[in-house]
Amino acid sequence: MDHIELSLVQSLDHCIKCNICTSACPVAAVTDKFPGPKYVGPQAQRFRMDSQPTPDDSVDYCSGCRVCNQVCPTGVRIAELNARARAQIVKERGVPVRNRLLGYSWLAGAAGSGPQAPLANFAMQNPLLRQIGERVFGVARKGPFPSFSRYTFRSWFKKHHKARTNTRRQVVYFHGCSTNYYEPRIGKVTVAVLERNGFDVILAKQGCCGLPLLSMVLSTMQNATTTIT
């Protein structure tokens, strides 16, 4: 057991079962397939043994958003416990195709955004294709997808970018995949606000932040964010 794991195991005993995490959890609010962070985290953890199969799969509905950690009054590391429990499930049974599809969302973003966006959006909203997607890949047909943008934020930025001003106030903007492929207007207004306030905006080379990989259990906690961003 390394020191991180030890701190997680010790934090179990800080849970006083107040359910504040469940009341704040966005997943528990919309489905009771997910019984809530308290149950799948500090409670179920007591039944997970190294040498035995995972007792309950409901933890797989955890999206990894960490709201539970934020609101917990006693500092239980619920999201980390859940991430490790999900990694255990994957270790036992392998990664489903669905997880690979959704986990590498930046690939889908790169393929779907641009001039071909209308076609890609049509496909993503087509009931027949979605039904096939549900059968074959296990992606729920009713789950909404964001719309691909006809242009990426980075392509807009390349054209927009003005000659550098003399200001020494510079900001490196990490825009994320969502802004780049789906909602470039978010990036545009961000740049507008920053420039209006006298900042020179720089776009660094950047990849996936690792969150989709983490929530699809394609990467463990320690290496996801550090290796990819």
Place this chain on the structure above:
Amino acid sequence: MYDTIVIGAGLSGLMAGIMRAERGERVLVLAKGHGTTHWASGCVDLYDSAASPLAAIEQLATEQPDHPYAIAGRAAVEAAFAKLRALCADAGYPLAGSLERNLLLPSAVGALRPTCFAPATMVAGDGRQLAANSGQSAPLLIAGFRDLRDFFPQLIAENLSAQGYTAAAAYLDLPPTSRSKEFTTTIFARLFEEDAFREHVGQQLRRLVKDGRFTRIGLPAILGQRHATQVLADLQARCGALIFEIPTLPTSVPGSRIYQVLADAFETRGGRVQLGSKVERAEGGHGQLQFIYSEAAAREQRHRADRYILATGGVVGGGLRGDYGGTLHETALGLPVHTPAHSAWFDPRFLNDSGHPVFRSGVAVDRTFRPVDEQGAVIYNNVAVVGSALANADAIREGCLEGLAVATGYAAGIL
């Protein structure tokens, strides 16, 4: 850079934050997580007294000049409660009660618990109103849902009846909903904001009222999250009886409502709340606190302000912690804790009338809430300590947990 950083997002921290923000300051509230608001009843206790609680704390101030109420002073107590009531009323969630007389509200086991102010959604449960009811043929009904854990109408009704408040009990059927397994208090509160759900519950209550001639109904405190006042009015109109909420076990919906009211008020005044940020240490010297450090992902985050307000609570809230060696620690800034020797912590009698000395532990302060050491010397000039972290009060035994938080938070907020 902030003018004031408040550590802790409970009643005292948010009150202090609101008052500083109203003075035009840039204020940050840093907190480990949600405060003990979500564990408490959502009522505001001033002092457990059969007579006037306000008179009782004036008396207390003369007998115990170090008591936090004595430091805040009567004027601040009155102003703080007026402010809290105004904030709640503005948010459409009024508090009812009086500083001169406690309400007696049924608890989740049917005991009558004194409190100074309660949300209007609970007031029809006041013992004095129930007494007026007991002579009539139309008794009181306590109702709940089997699906809601830890709320037993039968237990409450029997205990109330044993005290002379004749009451009957009933379980309501769960209206059709997309959920089937998990029914926490919060989930019920969200369901009660749906028209169809209320209609179904309203019909059942109407039938019960018709058959049993009930004039008052006690329900678990799950009647809506953001629109509790409207939910209650709607249910009363549907069933034709007065309805009151009875506090539940945590997560407390009325507790989360009052948190939301105060957090919203703070943010609309320009304040910022940052949860998930446990303050772990501080740096300072020469009577000034300079920096505080909070836990962040894989690092510490450093914060700086001109002034700091410590509102981290007592043992329950995590502001004070005891170690196995018998030493109490203040967890955020490392301030000295004013406490008796370990051997004198407890009275040999468990149910001792005057409580146990250890419960009066906390950070000692001067007349402007600045932390002091055992010699009475001020440690940091730019720090104020408020709420349950303060020494010289036994808040649970005295029945002043929330009142003390509101009064001291307010008083430090206007310094």
